[in-house]
Amino acid sequence: MSATANPKVTMPARGLPEDAANLWLDIPSFTDPRGGLSFVEAEKDVPFAFRRAYYLYGVTAPRGAHAHHNLHQLFIAMHGSFTLHLDDGHRQHTVTLNSPTRGVIVGPMVWRDLDAFTEGAVCLVLASQHYDEADYIRNYKDFLTLAQGA
Numbered sequence: 001m002s003a004t005a006n007p008k009v010t011m012p013a014r015g016l017p018e019d020a021a022n023l024w025l026d027i028p029s030f031t032d033p034r035g036g037l038s039f040v041e042a043e044k045d046v047p048f049a050f051r052r053a054y055y056l057y058g059v060t061a062p063r064g065a066h067a068h069h070n071l072h073q074l075f076i077a078m079h080g081s082f083t084l085h086l087d088d089g090h091r092q093h094t095v096t097l098n099s100p101t102r103g104v105i106v107g108p109m110v111w112r113d114l115d116a117f118t119e120g121a122v123c124l125v126l127a128s129q130h131y132d133e134a135d136y137i138r139n140y141k142d143f144l145t146l147a148q149g150a
């Protein structure tokens with residue numbers, strides 16, 4: 001049996017951390033002969049309060065292709081794996097998520113593309129706000145203008 005200590009993860013106000021290692025959140029987990037159990041508590045294990053959960057499954061084509069003005073999110077591969085391409089207009093990180101015990105935190109003003117979903121993969125996202133189309137930036141040129149003009 002093992003439990004993962006909650007790391008001190010700081011949330012960038014916007015954009016990406018310089019070091020891709022700082023995207024990752026270790027999720028407290030217990031495993032024993034019966035299997036695994038992982039949990040996240042808002043503002044404790046995850047450095048923001050979440051108001052929404054959504055999940056992607058049966059994915060057969062790339063998804064994402066947008067950024068958010070204000071949203072904070074935690075991505076977790078509940079099953080299988082997928083790749084997250086992140087871009088804040090200044091730096092880019094590409095990470096592959098393949099474990100339910102590690103997630104990736106994405107803050108505001110980060111363009112994301114998701115692809116390479118394995119068959120049966122499930123991506124859980126915990127989000128800081130309710131769904132709001134006005135928070136989306138869906139045009140990459142508009143995103144770059146906003147991100148690089150700041």
Ligand code: TYD
Nearest residue numbers: 052053054056062063064065066130131132
């Ligand atoms: P979309 O933004 O295209 O998903 P992705 O970012 O994975 O490509 O969302 C698909 C549809 O679902 C779109 O009509 C908006 C809607 N939606 C909600 O109503 N609530 C939500 O929480 C999310 C994430 C999407």
